[in-house]
Amino acid sequence: MERRYMHYSSSQKILLVGEGDFSFATCLGKEFGSAANMVATSLDSEATLKAKYSDDVLFNLSDLKRRGCILLHEVDVHTMRYHPGLINKLFDRIVFNFPHAGFSDSEFSHSQIELHKNLVKGYFRSAHQMLSNCGEIHVTHKTTWPFNEWNIVELAENVGLFLVEEAFFSILFYPGYQNKRGDGNRSHFNFRVGNSSTFKFAKKLN
Structure with missing residues (x-):
């Protein structure tokens, strides 16, 4: 039985990129009751x-393993495909x-x-x-200065995406x-989210 939560559905094939402590993936897995259609990745190795x-x-x-999620480590967004x-x-x-x-x-x-910006x-x-043809690419990002200087929407448009x-x-x-901060001596600390949005993009039609 399909379960929906926020912007996601248990029937969708979901790839989670750049997970820190994998708590976002765990949240979705719990809400769905299964993570069988999910792949969750981190840049860090499992040891790190x-x-x-x-x-x-x-x-x-x-x-996540118990719920059927595929876990991959040392996945770089630049070369992940x-x-x-x-x-x-x-x-x-x-x-x-x-x-x-x-x-x-x-x-x-x-x-x-x-x-x-280069990372994004x-x-x-x-x-x-x-x-997939009807799929979406999501980025959750702070919308206040200086983070709005990243120009997320423009970066997406430059590779053939449009804002949904x-x-x-x-x-x-x-x-x-x-x-999590994810880097430096305080990598395990949380950071203040503040004003943030989830930007949803899809492929432009040819």
Whole structure:
């Protein structure tokens, strides 16, 4: 029996990209009662995840495995369509929550913003090639300055996508989701979400 939750359905093939402690994937799995149609990935190796997030990530990974989720680690958004576990697969929803290129400089600096934009561009390019005909690519992102300087919509349009909807995001919508910094000495700390939206994109018609 199909179960729907927020923007997602248990009948959709869902790819989750850049998971931190895998709590977002775990939330969806619990709401659906199954994660059999889900693939959840991280840039970090499994060993690095355990070092960063300790027991929390172990619990989430175990729960997802029990629900049938495919778990992949060391998946880079720039090259993910060539990953052995993802090659030749198409998805109905591809999701990247709060993409971030790491803390090499201040969030306000031009160089840091360009790093973030390059990450998102790479994600869009890869995801475009992995999307089913009626599928959507989602990015949840802060909408206040300086994060609005990333120009998410323009980046998507440059790779042949168009904005379907910008939906208000609240972390309260996803019970158990812990938004982690993911980088640096405080990688296991949560960050303030503030004003954020889930941007939904689809392929432009030829």
